[in-house]
Amino acid sequence: MMHALADAVDPDQLNSADEMEERLREIGATRYHSLHPFHTLLHSGKLSKGQVQAWALNRYYYQSSIPIKDAIVISRFRDRDIRREWRHRLDDHDGSDGRDGEDGQEGGIERWLKLTDGLGLSRDLVTSTARILPITRFAVDAYVAFVRERSPLEAVASSLTELFAPGIHRQRIDGMLAHYDFIHPEIMTYFRTRLHQAPRDADFALRFVRARARTPEDRAAVCEALVFKTNVLWAQLDGLHHAYVTGQVPPGAFVPEET
Numbered sequence: 590m591m592h593a594l595a596d597a598v599d600p601d602q603l604n605s606a607d608e609m610e611e612r613l614r615e616i617g618a619t620r621y622h623s624l625h626p627f628h629t630l631l632h633s634g635k636l637s638k639g640q641v642q643a644w645a646l647n648r649y650y651y652q653s654s655i656p657i658k659d660a661i662v663i664s665r666f667r668d669r670d671i672r673r674e675w676r677h678r679l680d681d682h683d684g685s686d687g688r689d690g691e692d693g694q695e696g697g698i699e700r701w702l703k704l705t706d707g708l709g710l711s712r713d714l715v716t717s718t719a720r721i722l723p724i725t726r727f728a729v730d731a732y733v734a735f736v737r738e739r740s741p742l743e744a745v746a747s748s749l750t751e752l753f754a755p756g757i758h759r760q761r762i763d764g765m766l767a768h769y770d771f772i773h774p775e776i777m778t779y780f781r782t783r784l785h786q787a788p789r790d791a792d793f794a795l796r797f798v799r800a801r802a803r804t805p806e807d808r809a810a811v812c813e814a815l816v817f818k819t820n821v822l823w824a825q826l827d828g829l830h831h832a833y834v835t836g837q838v839p840p841g842a843f844v845p846e847e848t
Contacts, residue, residue: 598612598809598812598813598816599809600804600805600806600808600809601805603805603808603809603812604805606799606800606802606808608808609798609799609802609808609811609812610795610799612808612812613749613752613795613811613812613815614752616812616815616816616819617749617750617752617753617815617819620816620819620820620823621750621753621757621819621822622757622819622822622823622825622826623753623756623757623760625823625826625827625830626830627644627826627829627830627834628757628760628826630834631644631761631764631765632760632761632763632764632765632768633764633768634764634765634767634768634769637845638708638709638769638771638845639833639845639846640833640834640845641708641765641769641771641772642705642708642709642710642843642845643829643832643833643843643845644829644833645701645704645705645708645710645715646705646710646714646715646720646721646843647721647722647725647825647828647829647843648701648825649701649702649705649715649716649718649721650718650721650725650726650729651725651729651825652682652697652698652701652779653698653701653716653718654729654730654732654733655678655682655697656678656679656682656683656698657733658732658733658736659675659678659679659682660679661733661736661737661744662675662736662741662744662745662748663675663676663679665736665741665744666741671797674793678790680694680696681696681697681786682696682697682698683696683698684696684698684699697779697782697783700778700779700782701779702715702716703775703776703778703779704776704777704779706776707771707772707773707775707776708771708776709771714843720841720842720843721842721843722828722829722832722839722842723828723839723842724824724825724827724828725825725828725829727824728821728822728824728825728828729821729825731821732747732818732821735747735814735817739814740810742798742801742802742807742810742811742814743810743811743813743814744814745794745797745798745801746794746798746802746810746811746812746814746815747814747815747817747818748790748791748794748818749791749794749795749798749811749814749815749818750815750818750819750822751787751788751790751791751794752791752795754783754787754791755783755784755787755788758780758781758783758784758787759784761777761780762777762780762781765777798811833845
């Protein structure tokens with residue numbers, strides 16, 4: 590049974606794949622977390638080093654959960670072509686170890702740890718995730734649960750925020766390098782790599798939902814899945830802003846030495 594999300598989309602307005610794609614792009618244009626005030630502060634150099642540390646520390650929980658989410662997506666499909674297509678995402682984030690004679694490659698999680706290293710955070714602190722905000726954990730865990738519990742179509746559709754990711758990665762690279770003397774190019778490799786990985790992944794997911802969402806109700810479910818994912822990303826920034834901009838850090842969460 591399909592369970593409606595709070596931000597329901599009217600199926601009567603989704604009579605074709607083109608109408609669905611138009612709605613998806615409208616959702617991205619109006620709800621993607623690049624619009625959040627915290628990101629405006631981050632990219633314009635208005636945060637202290639401690640506040641940037643808090644962002645990177647909390648974001649690690651999301652980054653490290655992405656391959657878990659992707660492994661669940663793979664498990665939802667009996668079609669091996671789909672599993673094979675989705676599988677490269679695991680290497681993109683976890684890295685590969687050079688098995689079967691191939692060269693090993695550094696993954697996105699290791700690249701994110703280079704960012705937190707460069708910001709002066711200990712790896713033990715970051716990888717333990719013990720000091721992240723409660724809302725970070727709740728939001729990310731809700732995303733993992735979503736891809737496990739909802740339909741395979743909705744699980745794939747929830748990844749469509751990647752359609753809009755290159756723009757925010759460019760903002761991070763340009764803005765953070767320009768405005769923070771503690772940010773150096775060598776610790777920004779995660780974002781540079783995602784500039785070409787995210788469009789590839791988004792192209793496949795978009796082709797998939799266009800082909801598999803055959804009814805207006807299916808297309809509405811695809812759009813609602815994207816709304817859900819934008820809410821997951823937005824909620825994380827709400828938590829960061831409340832804790833580290835307005836100063837309401839919850840008990841047990843990371844407290845920067847520099848604020």
